Amino acid sequence: xxxxxxxxxxxxxxxxxxxxxxxxxxxxxxxxxxxxxxxxxxxxxxxxxxxxxxxxxxxxxxxxxxxxxxxxxxxxxxxxxxxxxxxxxxxxxxxxxxxxxxxxxxxxxxxxxxx
Amino acid sequence: xxxxxxxxxxxxxxxxxxxxxxxxxxxxxxxxxxxxxxxxxxxxxxxxxxxxxxxxxxxxxxxxxxxxxxxxxxxxxxxxxxxxxxxxxxxxxxxxxxxxxxxxxxxxxxxxx
Numbered sequence: 001x002x003x004x005x006x007x008x009x010x011x012x013x014x015x016x017x018x019x020x021x022x023x024x025x026x027x028x029x030x031x032x033x034x035x036x037x038x039x040x041x042x043x044x045x046x047x048x049x050x051x052x053x054x055x056x057x058x059x060x061x062x063x064x065x066x067x068x069x070x071x072x073x074x075x076x077x078x079x080x081x082x083x084x085x086x087x088x089x090x091x092x093x094x095x096x097x098x099x100x101x102x103x104x105x106x107x108x109x110x111x112x113x114x115x
Numbered sequence: 116x117x118x119x120x121x122x123x124x125x126x127x128x129x130x131x132x133x134x135x136x137x138x139x140x141x142x143x144x145x146x147x148x149x150x151x152x153x154x155x156x157x158x159x160x161x162x163x164x165x166x167x168x169x170x171x172x173x174x175x176x177x178x179x180x181x182x183x184x185x186x187x188x189x190x191x192x193x194x195x196x197x198x199x200x201x202x203x204x205x206x207x208x209x210x211x212x213x214x215x216x217x218x219x220x221x222x223x224x225x226x227x228x
Contacts, residue, residue: 031214042206042218090158096214102148102167104216106160 002027002095004107012113013083020079021110023093028073031096038089049076083114117142119209121219128197129227136192136222138207148210149190155203202226
């Protein structure tokens, strides 16, 4: 199994500022993802964080708004840029172990409130 | 298109009752994985089960059981003798071929004492 930590666990930010969320995994993993969960909603995939190359973004998410870094196989950051109240969400980092086990692990989440 | 439908937005039962949470999925993949997660009020996601498309056997884990039926594209979850601690939002998810998860809307389960 993989243990994932995220920093910060929560934050309250002002409109127009940016916040960088860190995700640290206790083992090397190939597949790492960032999800967003808006209040009372389900999870939506933002992007796949690729080690050594640009992240792959889902429809509706762009690099300028959500830049992602993946410098190695245990660490990634997601930045929420130029924040607005609509960005208030829980942001979750997850990793997949791949076949054959195909386990999916999630970090504890970062609860972001934008005023 | 791939999709997961959890039609039950909220279910409320009295403690010790049995409750079934429905999950219907759509996929054209012949090989796929289905998951159930629990999200208590604290917010963390708790993994419950993973099932691949080749294994249609029902699974039982304590008070939890899962019924996977490919013929109806359903992967339902039953809690027997529910307890207040079971109160949470439960998500069903379908894995794409590239390990990304597609999530249902979730079912909020309220267990009243």
